[in-house]
Amino acid sequence: MRWSRSLIPTLKETPAEAENKSHVLMLRAGMIRKLGSGTYSYLPLGQRTLNKITAIVREEMDAAGALEVLMPALWPAEIMARSGRLEVFGDDLIRFTDRHGRQGVLAPTHEEVITALVRDNVASYRQLPLNLYQIQTKFRDEVRPRFGVLRTREFIMKDAYSFHADQESLEETYRDMHDAYCRIFERCGLDYVVVEAESGAMGGARSEEFMVSSSVGDDLYLECAACGYAANAERAEVGAPPSAAERKADPQLREVPTPGASTVAQVGGMLGVAPEQIIKTLIYRADGRPVAALVRGDHELNEAKLARALGAKSVEAADAETVESATGAPVGFAGPVGLEGIEMVADPAVLRIENGVTGANRAEAHLVGVVPGRDFQPGRIEDIHTASDGDPCPRCGEAMKLSHGIEVGHVFQLGTKYSKLLNATFLDASGRERPYVMGCYGIGVNRIAAAAVEQLADERGIVWPPAIAPYEVVVVPLDMSDEKIVAAAEEAYEALRQVGADVILDDRRDRPGVKFKDADLIGFPLRVVVGKGYLKSGELELQVRRDGSQSDVPPGELGGRVRAMLEQLVRLLDPPEV
RNA sequence: CGGGGCGUGGCGCAGCCUGGAUUAGCGCGCCAGCAUGGGGGGCUGGAGAUCGCGGGUUCGAAUCCCGCCGCCCCGACCA
Known part of the structure; x- marks a missing residue:
């Protein structure tokens, strides 16, 4: 081209x-x-x-x-209605009505x-x-x-x-x-x-x-x-957290007023404790029955994990009424201490908290100095939080990224x-x-x-892997008014086509800078430059976009060299063996 | 859906708040010519805009008001 x-x-x-x-x-x-x-x-x-x-x-x-x-791609809507996915996809589905008034989807x-x-x-x-x-x-x-x-x-x-x-x-x-x-x-x-x-x-x-x-x-x-x-x-x-060291402290359990503070951030702010110290107590309904799920304040409960742990078909956050009847307190003040008559599942990380803060099961109040195991005993301990950075690997226990x-x-x-x-x-x-x-x-x-x-671009532009580059190699004659240069570029272009390379010839009458910038921006893996150097030595310059390296090549060897370099580039881009 | 922002030649922007002299301006790109030819360079001359759409206020609207449309960002949502 x-x-x-x-x-x-x-x-x-x-x-x-x-x-x-x-x-x-x-x-x-x-x-x-x-x-x-x-x-x-x-x-x-x-x-x-x-x-x-x-x-x-x-x-x-x-x-x-x-x-x-x-x-x-064009369907009668009824196809999806029959499988029930009209609702599943909801507004993500592009719908239309045709001239006969029939409902359709894309x-x-x-x-x-x-x-x-x-x-x-x-x-x-x-x-x-x-x-x-x-x-x-x-x-x-x-x-x-x-x-x-x-x-x-x-x-x-x-x-x-x-x-x-x-x-x-x-x-x-x-x-x-x-x-x-x-x-x-x-x-x-x-x-x-x-x-x-x-x-x-x-x-x-x-x-x-x-x-x-x-x-x-x-x-x-x-x-x-x-x-x-x-x-x-x-x-x-998430793997088991590292086993707790000897407990250093034996804090005293006591209730403190926390008016208006019902979220982890609010409670943490009011009492001056980190989210990691807070025991978040979430009331859920698993197939209808209420359960209390305990996770660390900085962690997020994972509903799929909770459902699996409980063997439940579906779990959903309980409504305010259920929460109140289960805990005796409005939403935001639930806690495991003294919580009776409800199944309790705790995430392992909760048990590592040494001096915890949690809801008091009373409006506007929290408990401080909470020690899991001493002050409450969860019925089950299961991995129920969404994994986050630094959590231990389930297989080997190392920190995950x-x-x-x-x-x-x-x-x-x-x-x-x-x-x-x-x-x-x-x-x-x-x-x-x-x-x-x-x-x-x-x-x-x-x-x-x-x-x-996204993965390979640099400050100058795209760096295409050869296999998906729009063209594998660009031939750049630097002076379109010089017959020798133009002729050499045409020959190089032909030679590359002969060896089956996917090549484009930059035959625009623009200055070298424009051609270089465009070639870098588009990111052709290889560039063959024909300029002063060619006039002096009779050799072409072969440049690699990825690392900027270049070498001189006699015109007769260009096709072979380009093929070899493209193959080498493919290997360089191979991801390490997993 | 909530919050924020933007629509002015192909692109990036200014002008808008404080309506009128700016003939709607600048840079890039584009066209013609000259010189040049190793990193978006220079000079000369051009073409190109119903200022998103509709309505209103006014002697007068890119500029003020109302409505609509489109687009972007953050979040929520979704896989």
């Missing part, structure tokens, strides 16, 4: 709306332009990157035995359609397992689209769905998909972490997310550097949830009718591009 024939509107200045790295740089590099909130056009450069990503995704999906299909994900498709066209276990995927635009009316292409209302997703006769078969495909995902993200040059994810209420279901560490990531996950345990913050288990991450992929064992809901069954070998066991697997295509920019 000749630069002068393409459409690459680079920007010197940052558009006011852009905040984070990938948004600013993709806009400035002329890859994307915004149409409305959360909707973007991809210009030639942006589309090339997207195409490279989808090509990698296709290759790996096909290699893993998945079959590509294409389903509609597809946010495809479980219903694929399940019905397989139900109606597959009937026997002989055809299983079956793994179908598509690469297609999804629509979600995000409450707040943000961070450029990272969170949009319209995005490209690779979604795959697998159908099995049994759990064992599902697990095999699940592993294959997991491995294919690892290869995809490695090939895309991303440094990623696979984290355990919250699987929801359905027991047995497994789920993992693929995270790219980034400060603009919307997800939180914990990682243990010592043993490699990693999990989404909602999911992460909390990071923000961009979720670029997600694999999930669905089980029979949708097949049962939609009555999708097959006949097994003994002629029995059984629901499909299903898995689903998603990848955010645009997000991979944005995540790569």
